[in-house]
Amino acid sequence: MNTNGNVALPTRQMTSIKFKNLLINFTTEFHSITSTQTSASNPGNFWRPAPAPDVLPGFFPLGDVIASEDGDINGKRVVAVVCEGDLQSGDSAQTKALSPPDDYEQLWRDSNSKQGGAMWRPIAPDGYIALGVVCSRGDEKPPLHAVRCVRADLVISSRVGNSIWNNWDSGAEESFSAYQVEPPVPAAGEIYFAPGTFIGFKKDNQSSILVEAFSLRMEIPLKINPAPTPPVLSGFESPSSLEPSQATQIATIPWFAVKDIALRPIDQFRTSPYYYLNRTDHYVLIGHSHNTGDEESAFKWTAGRVLVSNVLQIFIRETSIQVQTEWTSGTSDAGQPVNFSAKLSESFIHNETSSSGWSNSKTETVEAIVPPNKMVAVYQLQSHYDLLREDGTEAAVNFSYADRGRFHFTEYPPGGNAPLVAPQPPTDSTAITDTAP
Incomplete structure (x- = not known):
């Protein structure tokens, strides 16, 4: 002893x-x-x-x-x-x-x-x-x-x-x-x-x-909080993005499955036995338009790039945590005291619905046909990921995710079912290896 x-x-x-x-x-x-x-x-x-x-x-x-x-x-x-x-x-x-x-x-x-x-x-x-x-x-x-x-x-x-x-x-x-x-x-x-x-x-x-x-x-414990409420327009005034209030999902990962560049593994066990990978969902305003004319009119907005692939690569390199696949301690890594293999749940990284956002980080065009005297706003539901130690300090760079299926349209006055057009595919795509900022 x-x-x-x-x-x-x-x-x-x-x-x-x-x-x-x-x-x-x-x-x-x-x-x-x-x-x-x-x-x-x-x-x-x-x-x-x-x-x-x-x-x-x-x-x-x-x-x-x-x-x-x-x-x-x-x-x-x-x-x-x-x-x-x-x-x-x-x-x-x-x-x-x-x-x-x-x-x-x-x-x-x-x-x-x-x-x-x-x-x-x-x-x-x-x-x-x-x-x-x-x-x-x-x-x-x-x-x-x-x-x-x-x-x-x-x-x-x-x-x-x-x-x-x-x-x-x-x-x-x-x-x-x-x-x-x-x-x-x-x-x-x-x-x-x-x-x-x-x-x-x-x-x-x-x-x-x-x-x-x-x-x-x-099992990787996953705490799930209520998802953010989709925004609605209440008038013709210009809308704004909705600020996130709390993490939507929190994955708890034990110390031995996280590489912390600021701590030795034995110090991780002593000071931060668990790490918390938070996913915070929130609606980001892409654009809005008020058709004040007497006829329907087409409007177009650009949804900016959400995933910056070189930032994700930095996160993976700093933490060893893989987003879309499994990660391991590596049999040749003598610094890791525990041999392990781990994989995040599909719901946490959106793979159970769509994973296009992990391989496509280009801008996208969103269009809508707006009837006369209508205000239309389009939001994108984005997920922001950050890794925290037990004391709440950040353990790595953070990154964000969104895909083409996460646009939300809202109109004022409500009703009438304005003929909204789905987002258009990007003119070109980029793989996760793209390093442009």
Whole structure:
């Protein structure tokens, strides 16, 4: 357990991620289990996550951690830990999210080391999954309460990632290799992430026993506020744009899925465990005209470019968050403490209706045929996105979105159904790689 009084704890304890009746949090505290430094194998130090009971009561690790570096890893590594949450209301058939293993199977024994040590695979009960290997000093099995297995519907099948430790060149009778877990491509609106434990298998001359890999999963919480009310004309006076009053939708993204150029990942966890990607919708006045003549008349306005593609590219580069597709930690990014894959929901980025605004950022022409003695105004519904830290400060440049299907016409006096004309296609289009300001 951590005994270093100089290690900084989170400024405010992170609110646990809740997925069904599973609670997920993170710890930077560990206690040492064993080491291979005195053996002929590659150096390896094995630690067990040890969430402090006064900070994370009821939380358990999912497996142990390998560190190739020397020295204490407390305060330097971040690993997921889990806790039993409340059952969802109305779902009496749902079982507990967590279970201790039924037993352990020995995967490997370090016969060369002076300390000795072994690695064990937790044998999960039916309907549960073990997400990591457990280590021991000597040959004694770890206690069953050392880790927890997770109900199968709360995890996602994943891929075996990069090798992080092996003893293949040690000359030992038994060879063992440990691997990271690499989450798969996520569904829209979800994040899959490895808990920071490892998986592995013993290798001999006859065969290799392949292992299954699993990641934790969560939904990206989405708070939805009422959409802005479409504007109406109440007279012949010149209308104005409507100022936004509140964010229309707020996506909450955990710290490990955001690159913050102002903070190291460990400092993100300590100071901003969540980031808030706000989408604020508001009606912007494109143009208005009052036909004071005795006959209908055609009027034309230009809707300016909303998306500035080089600004969006800066946002993606600064945060790693992709708008239209998934984003990942990247297996080669050593600075990211959690392997993850994430994707925003289609409703949040308008892909469930129209996504033309992400690939076309040119101006558009809007026309209307206005009857005599009529005032007509056209508005465009635009979405403004900004990323905020927990303290409310901006974490990146902001950007906006709108597409051809988001024009709103209003007239005064109402009624009569003025023959309004849909917006005309732009004379040319530009891809998202356009860098003109």
